[in-house]
Amino acid sequence: MNDTFRWLDVDEQRAWRAFLTMNRLLFERVDRQLQCDAGMPHAYYEILVRLSEVPEHALRMSKLAESSTSSRSRLSHAVARLEESGWVRRTADPCDRRGAIAELTAEGFAALEAAAPGHVTSVRETLFDSLTPAQVDQLRAIAEAVTLHLGENPYPTDEGDTPAAEPVGG
């Protein structure tokens, strides 16, 4: 493509392929566990987590999309589904009537609390149990570097809003 084009060298190839394999296995398991035990895919769990960490358990759709690294369209569909399940409620924003506010319901919070331990366990078993503390730190540094390089915030939650109440966030 560029005049500086290079194939991946041997180390990069191995890293990329191992990374792909890890990702498929990891998210396959995490997703399946959540789907079975909590009735929702991981993307939806994340949305509930974001809401649970915000004052009033409510957030503008656009903010929620940012903080869950989700497209607006995806979020619309997701919240529609979560609303059907009774876990989220949508209300109009009184200040800007274009906007909608998604709010975690009591049932949604309860579902999250019920799902969290199983989810954390599966994350621990599939990821952290394999790694040394040094590797956990390396992984964080790598992920932060990549995300920042792509011009994004690695921790979309920390954008000036106040933090969590419960440690539900897996």
Added chain:
Amino acid sequence: MNDTFRWLDVDEQRAWRAFLTMNRLLFERVDRQLQCDAGMPHAYYEILVRLSEVPEHALRMSKLAESSTSSRSRLSHAVARLEESGWVRRTADPCDRRGAIAELTAEGFAALEAAAPGHVTSVRETLFDSLTPAQVDQLRAIAEAVTLHLGENPYPTDEGDTPAAEPVGG
């Protein structure tokens, strides 16, 4: 879940969340690039890569599923689509008539060759350009550890078969 249940500690939380953010951004870009420029999602590109690396450019469906870390069902659908595009051909296995053999066509190989540089460029830009060589090595080690811990082979291609011809594998 266990009597040894623990929440994620602060370091683990940060690592997990940064990892999630990186993954979404990374695969979103890689997938979009391939979809736009080559007309296939990354999962399908991987299937073509696996076939291209194998003698005769042909493999039993079940072997192909293993080596692309894919479920059988997914592979069936995927190969059906790839067959429509004329990139893969399916023939019956003469030895075991339950089996089917997927074979990369000349058009499929050409499509792969055409797609490879753009794909490698996007992988480089979204991942490797952000990392030091040491981090590339750390990432590989982490991915290998996790994959092995889950009882799988980080490099499903290297299972005793002979290796690649062209460096198409991004």
Added chain:
DNA sequence: AGCTCCTAATTGAGAGTTCATCTACTGCGC
């Protein structure tokens, strides 16, 4: 007011994945 441009969010179609089910064939024991 009227017009244009922009932002917020929803909607519907199309594509990919998963799950459960189904067909076809193999291999083994009776």
Added chain:
DNA sequence: GCGCAGTAGATGAACTCTCAATTAGGAGCT
């Protein structure tokens, strides 16, 4: 040969995601 369990793969429905189009409201200008 017959039955039966197990394997290889395909299939259809349900679900999620993406993309493009659409609705609806705000902001600024004349």
